[in-house]
Amino acid sequence: MEIKKIGVIGTGNIGACQATLIVGNGIACSVIAHSEAGAERCRETVRRNFETFIEHGLATERNRDAAMELLTISHSYDALAGADLVFEAAAEDLNVKHAIYAAIEAVVDADTPIASTTSSIPVDGLCAGMQHPERMLVAHPFQPVHIQPLVELVGGSCTAQSALERTYELLIALDRKVVRLKKSVPGFVVNRLAQAMFRESLYMIEQGVADAADIDLAVRYAVGMRYASIGLLEYFDDVGFDLEKAIAQTVYPDLCAVDSVQQIVQDGIAAGNTGRRAGLGLYDWSKKDDADYLRRKTAPFLNDIHWKLPE
Missing domain, CATH: 1.10.1040.10 (N-(1-d-carboxylethyl)-l-norvaline Dehydrogenase; domain 2)
Structure with a gap:
């Protein structure tokens, strides 16, 4: 299928890594940032992700530069016009999400799916008040989003089957492995x-x-x-x-x-012993090699990258 552009709302780690995945497959990506600092952070994360790929022999500098050319970061939702799909990766706050959906619906086509990356909010809560609730669904990824291939695809009572099918096809085009839930349950699968x-x-x-x-x-x-x-x-x-x-x-x-x-x-x-970030949890992290842990955390996924890298 032809994919012209995919939108992303949010410049945190999920949004930036989602953008990496999109442009890394040769597809234009418009990211909506709500601050200049967020925009710069997103751009730097995308570039850093490609630098990691280059270090591991998974991409070239030419691939990186071509991918970065496909990335647009804007403060205006108008940049989403013509998008085939929009990912929402904003804070887990329904009021924030509902305001975002209203802004998206004002500029995209009526049948453009909107996919939240939420891990906790049911679709029927997300779609409340939307002009076209049938487009709303969840596409829940796992971190690191750009290299961990699984996505859980979840609809609600409001979701049209056509929106689910279209999103499924787009996710497959992005080299994702998609788990399609028959109904929404807390925690998904x-x-x-x-x-x-x-x-x-x-x-x-x-x-x-x-x-x-x-x-x-x-x-x-x-x-x-x-x-x-x-x-x-x-x-x-x-x-x-x-x-x-x-x-x-x-x-x-x-x-x-x-x-x-x-x-x-x-x-x-x-x-106050809450785990790795605190230094102590089930393990004493002062005695562990953190660099080795981070390497082991991502290594399996770097062996399974099959992107259509732009040239």
Whole structure:
């Protein structure tokens, strides 16, 4: 499909990395910035992302320069005119988002989809008061947005199937892997799976079963490696319902079933030990190699870049 232009609202990390993905696939991108500082920060983030690609042999300086030429950062919503899709990556505040949607609707075509990157607000809350609520949907990415390929595509009772299909096609053109939810639920798919694992992992620490490092070892070299290649439910089918039933009958009764934030988290917050940024959480980050952690955090995704880089 021909894509002429994609709009992005927001100049934070999600917005800037979304813009990187768009121009990195040879598509014009108009970013709406609400301050000069935000505009400059966005431009610098996009350029820095391409510098990282160049360092890893994934792009050339020519690719970078051609991509930067496709990036427009404006303070006027008029720059969105003619966009095939608009991503909204603004603050998680409904009043802010509703004001943004009104400004977008004033300049784009009536059938142009508007995709929020929210991870928490249902579509039916987003589309309230819109002129064309049928265009509203969620396309929830994962950080780093430009290199982590998965996007969760979620509609609401207001969303037209045509908007979902059009957005799906645009995301595929951007080299995304798209999970299409049949209905909206809190946390969508990925965060529900993650929260189930977080809850059980914290429970095992609290119960003295294993420490954080050993649980992470189990995830990195068993859970993560296995399900990265064949998928969780493919493995379930492979093992078989009968054997999984026998395992579940033994394990399910002993699993964590709390429905509130666990004490280990509450205690950490009270003490100011909130994780990596604080220097202490489940790990003592003063004893960890932060550069190595950041390298490991992005390395798998850099091996799976298949962009249509501009020349």
